[in-house]
Amino acid sequence: MTDIEVEAEWQENLELSMKYQVWSSCKIDETPVLLKTFFTSTAYEIAIYDFKQLWFECCDEATFSKRVKELNPNIEAPSTTLLQHIQDNLTKESVTLKIVYSKNDEEKNSIKEQPKMTINWSSQLIGGVPFTWQYYLVPADNQQVCSHLITPLMTMVGEMSRRESDLMKLLSKKDAEIEDYKAAGGKVSRKYLRTVPFDEKAFRKEMITSKGFEQQVLTGGLSAFAGSAGDLYKEVQIKHSWLSRSQDLDGGAGVGPMDEFMLDGRLLQSDFTTGSPMGSPTKSITPHQSPVKIASAEGSPTKDTELLRRQALERKLNEERTRQESKRKKKKIF
Incomplete structure (x- = not known):
């Protein structure tokens, strides 16, 4: 199997979680917020960003049942x-x-308490039966802020810049192609299809002075995850999990400059508990130093290293498939 096929098969068996849910913009009590939720048959997670603070709640099965009885004793x-x-x-x-x-x-209060956000939620069940609910959210910790907002957003900005650069190059090539057609005597059949050569500087200046740019600044990021941007957010999170997983199998191949401290949204504490200096974290391989190049530098054959890496990935996939099939069988029996 090729690397692309292995990754595609891994994605098909990927278990959904809060990390892969996309943010949506909405209003709660007339306050514009970004909302992100993940529901299962027994529990839920909810995150709300009110552009001042990221709030989070994880409600398990026991907590949910208890709260239902307290808020809706007759249901x-x-x-x-x-x-x-x-x-x-x-x-x-x-x-x-x-x-x-x-x-x-x-x-x-003599005891300092954590600030909270309570959302009172009222609706009606089938038949018009009133049902109330309360979300109890607390400020998210640094790991949650990085995992759900900062790291994926920074990655999205970098990826969008890369795509913009490629599109600029493509437009220049298209203009050169059109000029070649004109030089050979080609003409546009309809006047409204005629375009002028693309000017990158003029385009960037027009974008900065446009009303659309002003509106984006005024909304403060409410549309940051709308449309294709939401799809990109999800793809960034999935790709990060795949590269983090590959890092484990490859024995330390780096997936990014921040990943020696963070892996799949979890802060690694090894450098702070083993006595190593804050300014001297354990070195990792940068994205420009692939496992193959490192192996070649140390004298190991490139083909053998690649073969071992693929074998390790396939073994891991087989183990995951076996575990998931076992879980499905147990659920069916239950």
Whole structure:
């Protein structure tokens, strides 16, 4: 199997998680926010960015059942049904959402408490039965902020710049091709199809002075994940997981300059617990130093290294397939 085929098969068996969900823009209590959720049959995770703070809640099965009884003592329905109702109606106009921020009052409380965001959610079940819910969100930690916002956004900016550069080169080639046709006597059959040669400097100046640029700045990033940008966010997260997984199998091949501290959104603490200096983290191979090149530099044959790497990837895939099939069989039996 080629590397592309191995990666494609890995993606087909990839288990969904909060990391791969795309942000969406909406309004909660007339406040523009970015919202991200992940629901299962027994629990959910929710993240909200109000452009001041990233808030997060992870509600497990036990917590959900307990909260349902407290808020809706007269309702008897399976948790699966209620979770599906919340997921389907989270941001619909038929529900009422109210945000309440709570901060620590040191004068009244001797114990310092973490600030919270409470969202009161009111809706109706089938038959008009009223149903209320409350989300209890707390400020996300640094790992969550990096994993869900900063790292993927910075990667997206870099990737979009790379694509823009390639498109500029393609436009220049298209202009050269058109000029060649004109020199050979070619003419445009319809006047409205005629274009002028692309001027990169003029284009960039026009974009900066356009109303669209002003609107993007005013909205502050509400449309950052709209359309194809949302697809790119998901692809960035999936690719990061794949490269992190390949790093484990290859025995330390780097996937980026920040990955010696962060792997798949989790901060690595080895450099801070083994006594190594803060300014001297364990060295990793940069993206420009592939495992093959490193092996060649040390005298190992390139083909043997590549073969061993592919064999390791295939063994790992087979092990994952076996585990997933075992899980499916157990679920079916259950």
